[in-house]
Amino acid sequence: MSVRLRLTLWYSGVLAFTLLLLGLLLYTTMSSLLLRDVDRNLATQASSILRSTQIQLVEPFQMVVQIPPLNTFATAGLMVQVYDLGGNVRARSANLGDQTLPFERLGARRSAPEHPVFVTYGEGRSALRTYQVPITIGDGKVVGVLEVAQPLLGLAETLERLRFLLIAGSLLTVVAAGAVGWLLASLALSPIDRITQAARSIGRSRDFSRRVAYEGPQDEIGTLVATFNQMLEGLQAAHDALQQSYDAQRRFLADVSHELRTPLTVVRGNVEYLRRTGGLTGDEEAALQDIGDESERMSRLVSDLLLLARADAGQHLRLDPVEPVTILRSALRQARVFRPDVQIVGDGLERIEGSRIRCQPDYFKELFMILLDNAVRHSPPGGTVRLEARRDGEWLELAVRDQGPGIPPEEQERIFERFYRGRAENGRARDGTGLGLSIARWIAQEHGGSIRVESQVGQGARFVVRVPLLARAEEASGRLAAPPAVPSA
Secondary structure (H helix, E strand, C coil): CCHHHHHHHHHHHHHHHHHHHHHHHHHHHHHHHHHHHHHHHHHHHHHHHHHHCEEEEEECCEEEEECCCHHHCCCCCCEEEEEECCCCEEEECHHHCCCCCCCCCCCCCCCCCCCCEEEEECCHHHCEEEEEEEEEECCCEEEEEEEEEEECHHHHHHHHHHHHHHHHHHHHHHHHHHHHHHHHHHHHHHHHHHHHHHHHHHHHHCCCCCCCCCCCCCCHHHHHHHHHHHHHHHHHHHHHHHHHHHHHHHHHHHHHHHHHHHHHHHHHHHHHHHHHHCCCCHHHHHHHHHHHHHHHHHHHHHHHHHHHHHHHCCCECCCEEECHHHHHHHHHHHHCCCCCCCEEEEECHHHHCCCCEEECHHHHHHHHHHHHHHHHHHCCCCCEEEEEEEEECCEEEEEEECCCCCCCHHHCCHHHCCCCCCECCCCCECCCCCCHHHHHHHHHHHCCCEEEEEECCCCCEEEEEEEECHHHHHHHHHHHCCCCECCCC
């Protein structure tokens, strides 16, 4: 839930609660005031009627009563009724007809109330408000009860209209306040939206020299913008320092790799010369073999580092239309000498004959030499490594499948990182420099394709390379062939 929506809901909720309290207070107050007016009117009319009523006592519980005509009353709808102490009706107003007003007798004492009381009968529009006052004669002797009643229909209708107005008005007010609150929250948070968009744009472009523009008071938002710009200044300084250090390391790596190639070539040449001269003891021959093997390994490592340094420098391969089947068959022939006890076969190469892609032959071959070398090294004696090829629409899909121990799921993404070496079954790091697969991924990406691994522990691994066929590659030929180009290996 967004901050804008939360602010609007909080504002609307507080307003709705406030209107509810005010509405209840107003409704209760108005109901009490209207009922008080009715009671005041009933008391006034009862007093007037008592002054005009003629009473003659015949027996202790019988009397003759004559009340004034109803048309003399100031309030329309007023009803009057007189009871004796036995609860018998002795007189009533003409508008009652044969009906009798309800009268609450006070227990079995057959006596009238000592003090005037107000009683409400019924609910809603059918409610009736009565005022019962004792009738006295002579020395204050109570001889009966005068009951004056008035229907509460008008009061109920007034309260209903008031209730409708309060509910409808409150709902409309809350809705209007919610809309206004949403608008105000949007206006208040619009600088935050601009900051968010600027931060997202800076993050995507990685241009830390940009700043968030803000013109307004130095309130909380102004302080936020100033703090964010200060953070960008720090990030820019750190990024520039890291970039300079990275550029220096990359140049150093490229220079050292380039300079080491010549002495390593000289060492290897001298080793071969000493071997040809003969006359070496067994220990000397073994030492030369170690020197040659380590020189060969160092040469491969230096070549890999030089290749990665060129890739980091932003250089691209120069790609030309080529039939890949010839390159793949050459890679198969050379890979068969890696391990004579592992069979290497091609599967489906004949189905891609005539297919053409844009590629740099030497690096494309190096890609599959890396994959085949890994597959051979991790396959058991007597195992089989397959180079599979097929067309998939506008893509050429090439896969190298081995029968090795497989790759755990947690390592399948990291194996393409530089210098990462997976763990062997004994828990130790595998042999190698950890550069081969990172170079393979870079070569695949330079050819407009991708590389992925499919593997389950104990069931081998399958490395899949997808590159666009020539028809699809033509669409991106400008980028794929963009200079500066890496020289052939």
